[in-house]
Amino acid sequence: MTGKYEGGAFMQAVRSFALSAIVFSAAYAALAIAPTELKQGDIQRIFYFHVPSGMNALLAFTVACGASIYFLIKRNVKADWLAASCMEVGVAFGSVVLITGPIWGKPVWGVYWKWDARLTSTFVLLVLGLCYLLLRGLIEDPERRSVVSAVFCIFAFLDAPLVYFSNRIFRTLHPKPVILGDSDSGLAPPIARVFLYCFIVLAILMIALIWERYRLEELRHEVAELRAESDSA
Amino acid sequence: MQNLNSLIAAYAAAWLIFFGYHYTVARRLSQLREEVEKLKQSIGKRSR
Numbered sequence: 001m002t003g004k005y006e007g008g009a010f011m012q013a014v015r016s017f018a019l020s021a022i023v024f025s026a027a028y029a030a031l032a033i034a035p036t037e038l039k040q041g042d043i044q045r046i047f048y049f050h051v052p053s054g055m056n057a058l059l060a061f062t063v064a065c066g067a068s069i070y071f072l073i074k075r076n077v078k079a080d081w082l083a084a085s086c087m088e089v090g091v092a093f094g095s096v097v098l099i100t101g102p103i104w105g106k107p108v109w110g111v112y113w114k115w116d117a118r119l120t121s122t123f124v125l126l127v128l129g130l131c132y133l134l135l136r137g138l139i140e141d142p143e144r145r146s147v148v149s150a151v152f153c154i155f156a157f158l159d160a161p162l163v164y165f166s167n168r169i170f171r172t173l174h175p176k177p178v179i180l181g182d183s184d185s186g187l188a189p190p191i192a193r194v195f196l197y198c199f200i201v202l203a204i205l206m207i208a209l210i211w212e213r214y215r216l217e218e219l220r221h222e223v224a225e226l227r228a229e230s231d232s233a
Numbered sequence: 234m235q236n237l238n239s240l241i242a243a244y245a246a247a248w249l250i251f252f253g254y255h256y257t258v259a260r261r262l263s264q265l266r267e268e269v270e271k272l273k274q275s276i277g278k279r280s281r
Contacts, residue, residue: 012259027244043236046243092254100243107236205251212258219265226272
């Protein structure tokens with residue numbers, strides 16, 4: 001390998017190993033170090049991956065929306081690449097939320113799913129994220145793809161505040177927030193410490209994935225330019 | 234541990250999504266790197 005991608009495969013392996021190690025350490029903290037919650041028992045340990053995944057997914061969608069607005073104003077293609085990367089990673093994190101949630105819900109609520117405001121708005125956000133990715137794949141012209149994707153991303157993001165406020169405003173089967181919630185909300189210190197660690201680890205994982213996905217867009221662009229150069233030679 | 238199967242299922246699903254996605258991105262990156270190299274070599278040969 002040459003140029004800015006030199007040593008790519010080796011560095012990729014190092015990054016993969018480091019990411020696996022920190023995610024494993026977070027799982028160990030959640031499963032072995034965190035205390036057993038008194039009401040729910042061990043099933044509550046899903047909380048340590050479910051909630052941070054949801055928070056990071058919302059962060060990724062927020063950055064995607066910001067990058068899309070920036071793209072529409074400045075027409076900077078790098079902002080479009082960042083938006084696409086954040087949306088794809090946001091969908092991956094959102095999928096974790098929508099799969100681990102029902103697995104946690106069944107033993108606690110007695111049902112896997114209920115179409116309440118929180119669950120429905122989260123489901124809609126994930127579907128909109130998938131539509132965004134599908135839309136990008138369908139439009140061939142790069143400029144048109146970037147503009148349409150940016151507009152759709154902003155439209156999709158309109159659902160994000162609804163996800164955040166749904167269990168604060170409406171009565172839902174999903175519990176009230178324990179983080180940034182009412183005055184009686186909050187976590188016991190031993191639970192809060194493990195939660196914070198898991199959140200930081202998943203945030204690092206999210207940033208690493210966005211960065212790799214962004215490099216993918218860069219390389220696609222480089223391949224397109226080299227193909228054009230090759231055809232004209 | 235109570236509800237051990239559910240707990241394992243949830244963690245397995247999370248790991249599968251995170252690392253499955255990481256693997257697909259890494260694979261696509263590797264394929265594109267190879268393509269960039271091939272195109273550079275092809276252009277280099279023609280220009281000689």
